[in-house]
Amino acid sequence: MGNICVIGGTRFFGKVLVRELMAHGHRVTVLTRGRTGDPFGDKVDRLTADANDVDQLSAAVAGHEFDAVIHQMCYSPVAALAAVKAFDGRIGRLVMTSTIEVYRDQPGVSGFAAEHELDPSMLGYDMSLPWHDSEFLGNSYAEGKRQAEGALAQAATFPVAFVRLGHVLAEGEFTGRLAFHVDRVLDGGRIAAHRSPGRSSFGHAREIAAFLAWMGGVSLTGPVNASSPDGMSAREFVSVIEEVTGRSAVFDEVDDADDPDLSPFSYAADFGMSVGYEFSPVSGWLPEVVRREVAQRAKWSRTR
Incomplete structure (x- = not known):
C-alpha cells in the first residue's frame, strides 16, 4: 500500500477522502494549517503548514517522501508553484483536485466538455495577480483553478494528474x-x-473520494473528468x-x-462534463x- 499525503483533510470532502485511503490500507499523512481538528486520532500522521507559503511547506515536508500527494487546497498558481518547489524529489506523483469550473467561459468548450478541450499545458498563469487576497481569490475561483493547472503542467518536475470534479454532494455539504x-x-x-x-454534472462524495484515492495509486496523468454520467x-x-x-x-x-x-x-x-470512467447515475x-x-x-x- 502507498504512503500518501493529503493536503487539506479536515473539512467535508477531505475527511471522506482520508477515510477512503485508510480503508484501503494506505499510510496517510494529513497536511493542514493546524486550525481545525480532525477525527482520525493516531491513525494518521500530521504536518502543519500553509500550502500557499513555499517556505512553510518546504520546511514541513523536509525529510519526508510520499508515493503520492493529493492536493485538495490548490486554488491558485501560488499554491501550485509552492508544491512544485516543496515536493521536488520527494514524491512519485501529485493529484490536484480540480473542478468543472475550469471549463466555464472557455472558447471552444462544449456543453458537456471532454478533457482534451482544455489542455493544462496551454493554460497560462500570472503571479502578479493578488492571489493572497482572500476576496480576490474567492471571486476568481475558476480562474485560480485554471492557472493552478497551468502552473503545475508547466513547472512540475513530477507527474501530475488533474481530477476535474463535478458538483460534489453529500448530506452536510x-x-x-x-x-x-x-x-x-x-x-x-x-x-x-x-x-x-x-x-450540469454532479458526483457523490463517497464515489469521488474513492476515485481520488484510486488516482493516488495509478500512473495516469493529465486532466480527468470525474462525475456521474447523467x-x-x-x-x-x-x-x-x-x-x-x-x-x-x-x-x-x-x-x-x-x-x-x-x-x-x-x-x-x-454546463457539464463527459466522463470516461464508471460512476453511479x-x-x-x-x-x-x-x-x-x-x-x-x-x-x-x-x-x-
Whole structure:
C-alpha cells in the first residue's frame, strides 16, 4: 500500500477522502494549517503548514517522501508553484483536485466538455495577480483553478494528474448549495432558475473520494473528468427534493442571472462534463442524499 499525503483533510470532502485511503490500507499523512481538528486520532500522521507559503511547506515536508500527494487546497498558481518547489524529489506523483469550473467561459468548450478541450499545458498563469487576497481569490475561483493547472503542467518536475470534479454532494455539504435547495423547498421559499435551464454534472462524495484515492495509486496523468454520467438541470434537481419531501417548490424561471434567489445549480445552457470512467447515475444516489439532508433538519428541530 502507498504512503500518501493529503493536503487539506479536515473539512467535508477531505475527511471522506482520508477515510477512503485508510480503508484501503494506505499510510496517510494529513497536511493542514493546524486550525481545525480532525477525527482520525493516531491513525494518521500530521504536518502543519500553509500550502500557499513555499517556505512553510518546504520546511514541513523536509525529510519526508510520499508515493503520492493529493492536493485538495490548490486554488491558485501560488499554491501550485509552492508544491512544485516543496515536493521536488520527494514524491512519485501529485493529484490536484480540480473542478468543472475550469471549463466555464472557455472558447471552444462544449456543453458537456471532454478533457482534451482544455489542455493544462496551454493554460497560462500570472503571479502578479493578488492571489493572497482572500476576496480576490474567492471571486476568481475558476480562474485560480485554471492557472493552478497551468502552473503545475508547466513547472512540475513530477507527474501530475488533474481530477476535474463535478458538483460534489453529500448530506452536510459545506458549501451550502444542497441546503439552499432543501431549505427553500421545506420552508416554501422561492427558487429561481434560468428559462429552460441547462444541465450540469454532479458526483457523490463517497464515489469521488474513492476515485481520488484510486488516482493516488495509478500512473495516469493529465486532466480527468470525474462525475456521474447523467446531467441534471436545476429544475430536475428541485424535482428530486419535491419527490423526497412531498412538498412543492416555489420555482420561477427568470431572465435575470442576478436574481438573488437563483439556484447555484442553474445555468443558461448545458454546463457539464463527459466522463470516461464508471460512476453511479446522479438519479440513483441523489434521493438518498436528500433524505439524509432532510433528516438532519428533523434531528436539529428535536434538539432545539
